[in-house]
Amino acid sequence: MVNDLATIKDVAKLAGVSVATVSRVLNQSNSVKPETVKQVTDAIEALDYHPNFLGRTLRRLETRKILVMVPTISNQFYSRVIRGIQAAAFDHRYHVMLGISGGDSESEQQYIEMLRHRLVDGIIFLHSGMSAEEISELGADCPVVFACEQVEGARVSLVSINDYNAASEATTFLLQNGHRRIAFVSAGDLYASSKLRTKGYRDAIGQYHIPFDPHLVLPEGLTFNAGVRAAKKILQMETFPDAVFLASDTAAFSLISELRKAGIQAGRDISVMGFDNTPTAEYFSPALTTISQPQFDIGKRAMELLLDRIQDPNAPVVTEYLPYRLEIRDSVLLK
Amino acid sequence: MVNDLATIKDVAKLAGVSVATVSRVLNQSNSVKPETVKQVTDAIEALDYHPNFLGRTLRRLETRKILVMVPTISNQFYSRVIRGIQAAAFDHRYHVMLGISGGDSESEQQYIEMLRHRLVDGIIFLHSGMSAEEISELGADCPVVFACEQVEGARVSLVSINDYNAASEATTFLLQNGHRRIAFVSAGDLYASSKLRTKGYRDAIGQYHIPFDPHLVLPEGLTFNAGVRAAKKILQMETFPDAVFLASDTAAFSLISELRKAGIQAGRDISVMGFDNTPTAEYFSPALTTISQPQFDIGKRAMELLLDRIQDPNAPVVTEYLPYRLEIRDSVLLK
DNA sequence: CCTTTGCCTGTAATCGGTTACATCCATTAT
DNA sequence: ATAATGGATGTAACCGATTACAGGCAAAGG
Numbered sequence: 001m002v003n004d005l006a007t008i009k010d011v012a013k014l015a016g017v018s019v020a021t022v023s024r025v026l027n028q029s030n031s032v033k034p035e036t037v038k039q040v041t042d043a044i045e046a047l048d049y050h051p052n053f054l055g056r057t058l059r060r061l062e063t064r065k066i067l068v069m070v071p072t073i074s075n076q077f078y079s080r081v082i083r084g085i086q087a088a089a090f091d092h093r094y095h096v097m098l099g100i101s102g103g104d105s106e107s108e109q110q111y112i113e114m115l116r117h118r119l120v121d122g123i124i125f126l127h128s129g130m131s132a133e134e135i136s137e138l139g140a141d142c143p144v145v146f147a148c149e150q151v152e153g154a155r156v157s158l159v160s161i162n163d164y165n166a167a168s169e170a171t172t173f174l175l176q177n178g179h180r181r182i183a184f185v186s187a188g189d190l191y192a193s194s195k196l197r198t199k200g201y202r203d204a205i206g207q208y209h210i211p212f213d214p215h216l217v218l219p220e221g222l223t224f225n226a227g228v229r230a231a232k233k234i235l236q237m238e239t240f241p242d243a244v245f246l247a248s249d250t251a252a253f254s255l256i257s258e259l260r261k262a263g264i265q266a267g268r269d270i271s272v273m274g275f276d277n278t279p280t281a282e283y284f285s286p287a288l289t290t291i292s293q294p295q296f297d298i299g300k301r302a303m304e305l306l307l308d309r310i311q312d313p314n315a316p317v318v319t320e321y322l323p324y325r326l327e328i329r330d331s332v333l334l335k
Numbered sequence: 336m337v338n339d340l341a342t343i344k345d346v347a348k349l350a351g352v353s354v355a356t357v358s359r360v361l362n363q364s365n366s367v368k369p370e371t372v373k374q375v376t377d378a379i380e381a382l383d384y385h386p387n388f389l390g391r392t393l394r395r396l397e398t399r400k401i402l403v404m405v406p407t408i409s410n411q412f413y414s415r416v417i418r419g420i421q422a423a424a425f426d427h428r429y430h431v432m433l434g435i436s437g438g439d440s441e442s443e444q445q446y447i448e449m450l451r452h453r454l455v456d457g458i459i460f461l462h463s464g465m466s467a468e469e470i471s472e473l474g475a476d477c478p479v480v481f482a483c484e485q486v487e488g489a490r491v492s493l494v495s496i497n498d499y500n501a502a503s504e505a506t507t508f509l510l511q512n513g514h515r516r517i518a519f520v521s522a523g524d525l526y527a528s529s530k531l532r533t534k535g536y537r538d539a540i541g542q543y544h545i546p547f548d549p550h551l552v553l554p555e556g557l558t559f560n561a562g563v564r565a566a567k568k569i570l571q572m573e574t575f576p577d578a579v580f581l582a583s584d585t586a587a588f589s590l591i592s593e594l595r596k597a598g599i600q601a602g603r604d605i606s607v608m609g610f611d612n613t614p615t616a617e618y619f620s621p622a623l624t625t626i627s628q629p630q631f632d633i634g635k636r637a638m639e640l641l642l643d644r645i646q647d648p649n650a651p652v653v654t655e656y657l658p659y660r661l662e663i664r665d666s667v668l669l670k
Numbered sequence: 671c672c673t674t675t676g677c678c679t680g681t682a683a684t685c686g687g688t689t690a691c692a693t694c695c696a697t698t699a700t
Numbered sequence: 701a702t703a704a705t706g707g708a709t710g711t712a713a714c715c716g717a718t719t720a721c722a723g724g725c726a727a728a729g730g
Contacts, residue, residue, distance in 0.1 A: 027718080058685045393714095
């Protein structure tokens with residue numbers, strides 16, 4: 001029945017005042033007579049008027065919306081990070097939108113365009129396909145923060161765990177429990193985090209004076225399919241590893257499943273260590289030993305840093321590493 | 336270095352034409368001399384000009400963005416639906432934004448405001464806390480489609496599986512395989528789908544002339560925690576059920592895990608049937624027997640229906656049920 | 671009684687685009 | 701030679717808000 005939304009003009013007409021006065025009422029300017037305020041608010045009520053964002057934003061250059069750019073939401077890992085972002089956003093009366101790039105850089109550019117044109121006030125990247133230079137440039141112009149995943153050499157704020165240390169510690173834990181032939185499944189050089197985790201793994205091995213065997217590093221990725229592929233490769237090895245460390249829980253689940261089909265039980269015949277501590281990890285069989293990231297806090301902190309930058313474009317670029325934790329469950333054999 | 340973005344005026348000035356001409360070039364109007372087009376495009380190039388969405392949208396009332404409203408992304412189920420939506424959106428040069436309501440209706444209202452004010456061209460709801468009347472009203476004014484989850488009595492388009500039939504079929508499958516005491520875990524009346532599934536379960540039981548036992552219906556929810564709670568209740572029952580049918584895979588995973596801790600193996604001592612066929616289902620131990628929904632197609636179809644409605648506000652309201660499939664794996668004992 | 675002060679409100683410019691309409695000029699038809 | 705035609709472009713109104721500035725009016729001060 002109501003074709004079009006009421007505009008500020010309609011309200012002004014009904015209240016018998018100018019649009020300026022209506023706007024002043026809307027923005028709580030104190031220079032309006034209480035009587036007039038009442039007339040206006042009555043008119044607003046009567047017309048069920050809601051101010052139009054576009055007009056407002058066009059003037060104000062503020063949307064109170066931020067965008068989270070995420071490569072995928074299939075990976076359970078991100079959901080808790082996003083919840084953390086939302087919590088902090090809510091506290092500051094901001095709204096969160098999610099953009100799923102799918103790893104496609106054209107799609108990513110479209111979302112960045114939204115930022116450049118102030119459809120959102122800032123972006124938190126959970127991943128990006130852009131080069132360090134592009135990111136630094138964007139970060140110089142607009143509020144941008146990275147979380148979980150960094151891009152080497154990019155001058156933007158980052159909240160994450162220290163992937164190198166975490167992987168190193170996880171590997172050392174395996175070594176301490178008597179494992180010597182440890183395979184490592186990661187996403188290769190695709191992500192900076194993968195690179196760092198690989199380095200952490202390698203250096204920990206080195207510390208124990210175990211010769212590095214490149215065949216044990218399987219850059220299959222972080223997905224279910226990656227785990228399946230890794231399992232197949234492992235089953236073809238002449239000497240089986242006594243432990244497998246995967247850079248994602250997701251891949252660990254499917255790897256365990258595949259190995260079981262071949263009669264090899266994780267936590268009995270072989271040790272498996274995951275990474276991320278996704279919600280499923282504790283319910284899986286065997287319950288997965290993994291690195292727990294403070295996902296919620298990472299998200300929360302990233303949002304706070306973004307707000308700092310929105311409020312002050314010259315806020316310093318910082319890198320914050322949050323504590324991780326080794327979650328010991330049943331998939332790794334202990335000495 | 337570049338403080339502000341170039342505007343259409345800057346381009347006009349540099350090209351030595353009016354803003355109208357620039358706008359015409361931008362919008363591929365054919366009434367511009369090729370020579371002039373070149374001047375303008377050169378200027379655009381030189382200034383690295385990108386048209387501002389806000390100004391454009393304010394006039395055009397078109398954003399080529401749609402919003403998907405989802406209660407949570409912790410649930411793995413939604414990701415494939417969203418991928419389907421994205422695929423269809425991409426084909427029609429639309430962009431997808433995700434709004435996570437967290438079940439909070441104030442948050443939901445904020446996103447709806449975006450639609451009302453044309454910050455997006457339409458919304459696909461994967462769930463809503465609104466009443467049927469509110470939804471019908473919104474649907475009358477703006478392009479809105481529901482997917483997966485309906486709201487009884489709401490006059491809006493819907494794409495889903497037939498939850499009643501699916502639950503009924505799943506229950507019948509359990510009955511056919513000799514199970515007689517079947518517990519059912521759902522979200523109670525919270526979701527219409529839950530209600531329908533409960534009804535499907537109940538009617539199937541009735542078909543087999545088994546007296547309905549209300550104690551066997553556990554409205555714990557669809558989350559990991561729900562599965563844990565359900566397991567605890569089941570373990571306290573004097574007579575154990577011989578099968579448990581859960582309205583979500585997620586809850587099934589944690590239930591299986593809890594039962595195992597009590598020495599009860601799903602697929603050996605008890606049967607467990609899930610719902611959704613989330614990615615983890617096939618890798619879980621035991622691999623989960625469940626109802627597979629065509630999530631991708633649901634999303635794709637929902638997007639297509641939304642586009643129909645965006646293009647023609649009077650497009651008919653339709654309900655489309657897509658085929659589901661019983662995915663038989665190892666968690667249900669067969670006769 | 672006239673001027674000043676200050677509160678309240680309206681007018682109009684503005685944000686960055688789009689587009690109806692007017693205008694100009696070169697062709698073509700009469 | 702004049703009028704009609706139509707292509708290319710400019711002018712200005714408009715979308716829905718915000719806000720600087722101006723102005724009106726009543727109370728206070730001289």
